[in-house]
Amino acid sequence: MRMCVGCREMKEKRELIRIVRTPEGETLIDPGGKKSGRGAYVCRNPECLKRAIKQKQLERQLQVSLTEEVSQALIAEMNRLSEMKLPEAEGEPGT
Numbered sequence: 001m002r003m004c005v006g007c008r009e010m011k012e013k014r015e016l017i018r019i020v021r022t023p024e025g026e027t028l029i030d031p032g033g034k035k036s037g038r039g040a041y042v043c044r045n046p047e048c049l050k051r052a053i054k055q056k057q058l059e060r061q062l063q064v065s066l067t068e069e070v071s072q073a074l075i076a077e078m079n080r081l082s083e084m085k086l087p088e089a090e091g092e093p094g095t
């Protein structure tokens with residue numbers, strides 16, 4: 001279980017999206033959760049991301065200073081991701 005930095009609820013990792021600060025200093029959404037760097041988790045919900053940015057929780061967690069431009073890019077990406085369906089877990093029996 002991981003905590004969303006927006007609403008601070010504990011959720012399953014697959015319900016959350018990882019945001020990473022790469023070693024190069026970029027702040028990106030990392031849907032695969034595979035990139036190296038310091039990470040923070042938010043719900044698959046643009047509202048949680050907006051809240052995390054507004055309340056500086058994301059900056060605190062990633063120890064980074066987010067510009068308006070980067071913030072807007074992250075929100076746009078989250079809007080796109082939130083419209084997609086959750087990936088089916090491979091190898092699990094169907095319901």
Ligand SMILES: [Zn+2]
Binds near residue numbers: 004006009042043045
């Ligand atoms: Zn949340």
